[in-house]
Amino acid sequence: MIDFTLNDEHRLLEQSIREWGAQNVAPFIRENDRAHRFDRDRILGGMAQLGLLGISVPQEYGGAGMDYIALGIASEELEYLDTSLRVIMSVHAGLNCLTLLTWGSEQQKQRYLVPQAQGKKISGYGLTEPSAGSDARAIQTTAVKKGDRYVLNGEKSWISLADVADHFLVIAWTDAEKKKQRDPGGLSAFIVERTFKGFSSGPMKEKWGILAGNTGFFKMDDVEVPEENLLGRLDEGFKIAMFALDQGRYTVAAGATGLIRACRDASVKYAKERKTFGVEIGQHQLVKEMIAQMESDYQAARLLWIRSGWLKNQGLRNTRETGLAKWFATVASERAAGDAVQIHGANGYSDEYPVGRFFRNCKGAVIYEGTREIHKIMQADYLLGYRTDRPIRCELPAYAGSEKSEMRS
Secondary structure, three states: OOOOOOOHHHHHHHHHHHHHHHHHOHHHHHHHHHOOOOOHHHHHHHHHHOOHHHOOOOHHHOOOOOOHHHHHHHHHHHHHHOHHHHHHHHHHHHHHHHHHHHHOOHHHHHHHHHHHHOOOOOEEEEOOEOOEOOOHHHOOOEEEEEOOEEEEEEEEEEEEOOOOOOEEEEEEEOOHHHHHHOOHHHEEEEEEEOOOOOEEEEEOOOOOOOOOOOEEEEEEEEEEEEHHHEEOOOOOHHHHHHHHHHHHHHHHHHHHHHHHHHHHHHHHHHHHHOEEOOEEHHHOHHHHHHHHHHHHHHHHHHHHHHHHHHHHHHOOOOHHHHHHHHHHHHHHHHHHHHHHHHHHHHHHHOOOOOHHHHHHHHHHHHHOOOOHHHHHHHHHHHHHOOOOOOOOOOOOOOOOOHHHOOOOO
């Protein structure tokens, strides 16, 4: 049976992030958001010191060796502060590090995973392109074998940490014929370093949410990647990309849960301070209804991501459960942010209160790592029998201390 009480390690993690956030993030996040400024040293340095950048990577590879529930807790607490912080966990710790842990060779783990888990290097993920989002088969990036190297050409867009990351997990076509047929069996995965000749990146300045985060694009012009940087086997790229999304979606689900809680707490505080018609607005029935919905959504979303985390700890496939958690939590966070602005009235329509930032930030997660529409189709297909999760060659390792991970036994 699952025990939903956090164990001492989880509680210490939760407390540590809250204390660090209150001192080092909360006082500056509003101005960083307004200035579209990614505070690299303060944020990444602090997360590295807390061990968050390698939170669920085993200690033998430089990580903190905590379980996958801890990864969810960190994601929830960080997004409670600001979505830009959770995005780091999704891209670096989820999409990249856990994929490298699962699919990487020992040499790749020593060269790339260890410094990433220690926070000495930052990592990113390159799947999305200007004409390829939900339709991954529309990718145009190619990797052509020449001797002991692959030559990569293409552009990736909407990349979190594009101007920050040192290493990227890049998906590219290695089979030209399968590319023509849109057969994903012709895709492969590569580890690409920023320092490779022909690699360039730039920021995205047009976005209107998650402004304190770094989002951009990167281009590869005849980038030569050593053969030993092929992740997994040749033509396993699509499977690896979907595996990575499972890990990213988990952190997105937990993070969106934190955003719901942030909306709830801000709304409760304001509803007890603001008065209309001679009483606190919290006395008005329709305000209560919105706050109650936030609480219901928060508790349900938390249970969904915790279930996925528990399955990960046991080494059990959780694509279906994690997809549901991501879909529910992100849509609920959008509803919570909208209601939080409504509760704040005209004040909610300005940046003087945090709910305006919550409203701008929440929308991204309803789109990236599988739109709500994609996840609706997935859940329906599971029920109708049109979709089943086939075994893959490499599965996320079970938490080594899984007997301790059931929150509290």
